[in-house]
Amino acid sequence: MADSCKQPDAGRRIAWPTAMRLAEYLIVLEELSSDGAQVVSSRQLAALYGNNASQVRQDLASLGRTGRVGQGYAVTDLHNMIRHKLGLTRRHATAIAGCGRLGQALALHVPFTKYGMDLSAAFDVAPNIIGTRLGGLVIADTRLIPTVCRERSISLAALTVPKNSAQEVTDLLVAGGVKGILNYTRVRLKVPRDVAVQNRQIICSFILLSYAAFMHPTPDEG
Amino acid sequence: MADSCKQPDAGRRIAWPTAMRLAEYLIVLEELSSDGAQVVSSRQLAALYGNNASQVRQDLASLGRTGRVGQGYAVTDLHNMIRHKLGLTRRHATAIAGCGRLGQALALHVPFTKYGMDLSAAFDVAPNIIGTRLGGLVIADTRLIPTVCRERSISLAALTVPKNSAQEVTDLLVAGGVKGILNYTRVRLKVPRDVAVQNRQIICSFILLSYAAFMHPTPDEG
DNA sequence: TAGATTGTTAATCGATTAACAATC
DNA sequence: TAGATTGTTAATCGATTAACAATC
Numbered sequence: 001m002a003d004s005c006k007q008p009d010a011g012r013r014i015a016w017p018t019a020m021r022l023a024e025y026l027i028v029l030e031e032l033s034s035d036g037a038q039v040v041s042s043r044q045l046a047a048l049y050g051n052n053a054s055q056v057r058q059d060l061a062s063l064g065r066t067g068r069v070g071q072g073y074a075v076t077d078l079h080n081m082i083r084h085k086l087g088l089t090r091r092h093a094t095a096i097a098g099c100g101r102l103g104q105a106l107a108l109h110v111p112f113t114k115y116g117m118d119l120s121a122a123f124d125v126a127p128n129i130i131g132t133r134l135g136g137l138v139i140a141d142t143r144l145i146p147t148v149c150r151e152r153s154i155s156l157a158a159l160t161v162p163k164n165s166a167q168e169v170t171d172l173l174v175a176g177g178v179k180g181i182l183n184y185t186r187v188r189l190k191v192p193r194d195v196a197v198q199n200r201q202i203i204c205s206f207i208l209l210s211y212a213a214f215m216h217p218t219p220d221e222g
Numbered sequence: 223m224a225d226s227c228k229q230p231d232a233g234r235r236i237a238w239p240t241a242m243r244l245a246e247y248l249i250v251l252e253e254l255s256s257d258g259a260q261v262v263s264s265r266q267l268a269a270l271y272g273n274n275a276s277q278v279r280q281d282l283a284s285l286g287r288t289g290r291v292g293q294g295y296a297v298t299d300l301h302n303m304i305r306h307k308l309g310l311t312r313r314h315a316t317a318i319a320g321c322g323r324l325g326q327a328l329a330l331h332v333p334f335t336k337y338g339m340d341l342s343a344a345f346d347v348a349p350n351i352i353g354t355r356l357g358g359l360v361i362a363d364t365r366l367i368p369t370v371c372r373e374r375s376i377s378l379a380a381l382t383v384p385k386n387s388a389q390e391v392t393d394l395l396v397a398g399g400v401k402g403i404l405n406y407t408r409v410r411l412k413v414p415r416d417v418a419v420q421n422r423q424i425i426c427s428f429i430l431l432s433y434a435a436f437m438h439p440t441p442d443e444g
Numbered sequence: 445t446a447g448a449t450t451g452t453t454a455a456t457c458g459a460t461t462a463a464c465a466a467t468c
Numbered sequence: 469t470a471g472a473t474t475g476t477t478a479a480t481c482g483a484t485t486a487a488c489a490a491t492c
Contacts, residue, residue: 017459019438023429024421027408041473048410053473054461061475069474070468086429087437094428101330105323110424117428156432180435182427186249188270196435199246200427202332205404205420206316206339207245207308210378213402213418215309216241239483263449275449276485283451291450292492 014085018059022082024049025059029079041072088116093154095178097169098161099124099139102184106158107135120152125165142169149176158182159189236307240281244304246271247281251301263294305337315342315376317400319391320383321351321361324406328380329357342374347387364391371398380404381411 014022028048032040042053042060049056060066060073063081067073083089094117096103103122112119122134123142130141140148142165148154157178161169166187173181180196183189189197236244250270254262264275264282271278282288282295285303289295305311316339318325325344334341344359345367346352352363362370364387370376379400383391388409395403402418405411411419 014438015459016438019433020426020430023426023433024423026429027423027426028410030408031410043473050410052461054463055459057474057476058460065475067474068468069466070472072473086433088429088432090436092432092436101323101327105327106424108323110428112425112428115425115429115432117432156428156435158428180431182431186252188250188253188272196431196438198427198431198434201246201249202328203334203337204242204245204249205422206332206334206378206380207248207310207337208242209402209404209418209420210310210314210337210339211241211245211308212420213378214312214314216236216238216418237483265449274485276487277483279450279452280484287451289450290492291490292448294449 014062018062019086021049021051021055021059022062022086025056026079026082026086029075029082033075033079037075039072040075040078042067045073083115091116091118092156093118093120093152094156094158095119095121095123095145095149095152095154095173096134096158096160097123097142097145097173098159099126099129099134100160100162103158103160104134106160107137117156120154121148123148123169125161142172145169145172146175149173149178154178156180156182158184160184163187236284240284241308243271243273243277243281244284244308247278248301248304248308251297251304255297255301259297261294262297262300264289267295310338313338313340314378315340315374316378316380317341317343317345317367317371317374317376317395318356318380318382319345319364319367319395320381321346321348321356322382322384325380325382326356328382329359339378342376343370345370345391347383364394367391367394368397371395371400376400378402378404380406382406385409 025045028045042056046053046056063085066078066081094112096107099122107119107122119137122137122139123145124130124139125142129139132139154176155178157173159166159169159181163185166185167189170181170189170191174191174195181189183197183199186201191197247267250267264278268275268278285307288300288303316334318329321344329341329344341359344356344361345364346361347364351361354361376398377400379395381388381392381403385407388407389411392403392411392413396413396417403411405419405421408423413419
C-alpha cells in the first residue's frame with residue numbers, strides 16, 4: 001500500500017516505439033527463460049535485443065518498479081509485467097478471415113493463447129474448404145462473418161484474403177463488431193475511427209530487408 | 223546537367239522511419255495507379271496513408287525534385303523514384319529457407335519480381351517434399367544451402383523454419399554468402415556484422431494489434 | 445490572374461542516450 | 469565492504485509539424 005505511490009511512470013501513457021520493443025522483449029525473455037536464466041540485466045537484454053542498456057531501462061521504467069538495484073530483473077516477473085502492461089492478461093476472441101496458405105500458417109503456428117488471444121473462428125469463400133477443419137476450428141462461410149463474430153464476441157481479426165475482396169470482408173468484420181484488424185492485403189482499408197488497423201504488407205518487409213542489406217550504411221533493426 | 227545541383231537532399235542518407243514509409247507509399251501508389259490516377263497531391267497521399275501532408279512532402283524531398291509546384295506528383299514517376307531510392311531497381315536473388323505453410327505462402331503470394339527480387343531457391347529438410355515443386359522452384363535439401371546459394375548468387379533469404387533449427391540454418395545461409403535475412407522465427411539470430419537481420423515475429427503483430435485496439439488511446443499506424 | 449500545392453526552412457515535439465546517485 | 473546495476477534526471481539528438489515564399 002505504501003508502495004503504490006513509488007511507481008511514478010507506471011500509469012503514464014506508453015509511447016508507441018516503447019510498446020513495439022516491449023513486445024519483442026517478451027520473445028527474448030522467453031528464450032532466456034527456456035535457457036534456464038532467472039535473472040537478466042539491462043546490459044544483457046540490450047545485447048540480445050540489439051539496442052543499449054539505457055534504452056532498455058527507460059522502456060522497463062514504464063512498467064513501474066521492475067528490477068532490483070545491483071541485481072537485475074527477474075525474468076518471469078518481467079515477462080508478466082510486460083504482458084500486463086500490453087493488456088495481454090485480458091482475453092480477446094480472434095478470427096482469421098481468409099484460409100489460404102497465409103491464413104493457415106497463422107492459424108496453425110501463431111501462439112495466440114499464450115498472449116491473451118483465443119482463435120475462435122476462421123472464414124473462407126471457397127465451398128470446397130468451408131466445413132473442413134483448420135486446427136481446432138471448422139472453417140465458416142465468409143458471409144457468416146457478422147453473425148459468427150457477434151455470437152463469439154470476436155474483437156480481433158487477421159485479414160488474409162485476396163486483394164479484390166479485402167474491403168468487402170473488412171466491412172463484414174466491422175459489422176461483426178471487430179475492433180482491430182491485422183491487414184495483410186495490399187489494400188488501404190476504410191474503417192470507422194474506433195477500429196484499429198495494423199498494416200503488414202509482407203512485401204514491405206522484403207523491401208526493407210533489401211534496403212537494410214545493401215543501401216543502409218548501419219543496418220538497422222527497424 | 224545544370225539541373226543536377228538543384229537536388230539538395232537527393233544524396234543525403236535517408237532516415238529509417240522515412241524508408242519504412244517510402245516502402246508503404248509504393249503500395250498506395252500502385253492502388254492509385256490501378257484506379258487510373260495519374261497525379262496525386264501530398265494531401266491525398268497523406269489521407270490514404272494515414273499521416274499528414276507535411277510529412278509526405280518531407281519524405282518525398284529525400285528523393286530530390288519529384289513534384290510540380292501547384293500540380294502535385296506524377297504517380298508513376300514517383301513510384302519509380304521511390305523504387306530507385308530504395309535500391310529496388312537492382313536485382314537480388316532471394317531464397318526461402320523452410321517450406322512449411324508460411325514459406326509456401328511467401329513463395330507463392332509475394333510479388334518479388336516487381337521489387338528487384340528473384341526468388342531463386344527454396345529449401346527444406348523433409349525428404350518427402352525435397353524435389354517437389356513450389357511455384358516455379360524445385361525444393362532443395364537444406365544441407366545444400368551453402369552450395370546452392372553460392373551457385374545462384376543468392377543474397378537475401380526468408381527464414382521460415384522451426385525454432386530449433388533457426389540458428390543452424392542461419393549459419394548455412396551466412397556460409398552461402400547471404401547478406402540479408404528476414405527472420406520469422408522467435409529466435410534472436412547470431413550473424414556477422416555485415417549480415418542484416420530483420421526480425422518479423424508474427425505474434426508481435428498480433429500483440430501490437432491488441433494493444434492498439436484496446437490500450438492505446440489514439441490507435442497508431444506503427 | 446487566382447488558386448493550388450510544392451519545396452524548404454524554422455519551430456516543436458518526442459525519443460534516445462548519457463550520466464550518476466541510490467542501493468542491493 | 470566493494471562491485472554491480474537499477475531508477476531517474478538531464479542533455480542530446482532526431483523526427484515531425486507548422487508555416488510560407490516560390491511558382492505552376
